[in-house]
Amino acid sequence: MTQIYQPKNGYCYNSDTLFLYDFALKFLKKDSYVLDVGAGCGILGILCARDISISLSSIEKNKNAFLLCANNFRINKISANCILGDFLEYDFLESRFDFIISNPPFYHSNVIKSENEWIYMARYSENLPLLSMIEKINSILKPNGEFVFCYDSKALCDVLTSLKRYKINPIEIRFVYPSSSKDSTIFLCRAKKNSKSQSKILPPLFTHDNGEFSMEVKEIYKKANTWSIKC
Numbered sequence: 001m002t003q004i005y006q007p008k009n010g011y012c013y014n015s016d017t018l019f020l021y022d023f024a025l026k027f028l029k030k031d032s033y034v035l036d037v038g039a040g041c042g043i044l045g046i047l048c049a050r051d052i053s054i055s056l057s058s059i060e061k062n063k064n065a066f067l068l069c070a071n072n073f074r075i076n077k078i079s080a081n082c083i084l085g086d087f088l089e090y091d092f093l094e095s096r097f098d099f100i101i102s103n104p105p106f107y108h109s110n111v112i113k114s115e116n117e118w119i120y121m122a123r124y125s126e127n128l129p130l131l132s133m134i135e136k137i138n139s140i141l142k143p144n145g146e147f148v149f150c151y152d153s154k155a156l157c158d159v160l161t162s163l164k165r166y167k168i169n170p171i172e173i174r175f176v177y178p179s180s181s182k183d184s185t186i187f188l189c190r191a192k193k194n195s196k197s198q199s200k201i202l203p204p205l206f207t208h209d210n211g212e213f214s215m216e217v218k219e220i221y222k223k224a225n226t227w228s229i230k231c
Contacts, residue, residue, distance in 0.1 A: 042069035
């Protein structure tokens with residue numbers, strides 16, 4: 001079981017990250033260079049590196065989250081280059097990545113903000129603006145590199161427009177719904193630099209069925225096999 005230490009009074013990972021882990025794992029390739037942007041406690045990169053041999057880097061600008069992330073890598077014996085820094089400002093020098101994975105902040109300013117600075121930094125898009133993020137991603141992806149991420153379904157148009165601007169083509173999209181009777185909350189996306197492939201809309205992921213976790217979600221949780229510890 002993978003132990004993940006999380007803060008008692010800070011941002012904790014949720015099911016979105018586990019859905020993204022399951023989604024990304026289908027595309028990551030052995031020995032590829034992978035960057036986790038906004039790593040938080042490190043869970044996304046840890047689970048991916050646990051299940052497939054990759055050369056992993058992670059970047060996180062919140063110092064407390066960074067320390068927790070580094071500790072989680074150590075405890076779970078995952079080798080990674082942990083970077084404390086602002087993704088938009090950090091100079092990756094000559095580094096180029098095959099894959100960039102991220103569960104970025106995507107709440108907007110019209111949503112009531114948390115007074116907890118840690119939670120505020122992790123949740124709100126103004127801390128990592130969409131277009132600026134994609135511009136930076138474009139600059140450090142290899143020519144046929146891929147960006148695998150999740151985002152707010154309500155922002156789909158903005159996401160697609162921003163990706164198109166930098167010729168990063170969304171080739172697979174999967175919408176996540178709380179149930180078959182409710183609107184989608186997030187979508188999972190695999191986008192590829194310089195690709196001319198048409199976009200493929202995958203079958204939806206329903207998180208609940210008759211008030212309980214769906215069978216697919218149960219399988220994702222089982223595969224993730226995490227033990228969350230508040231500290």
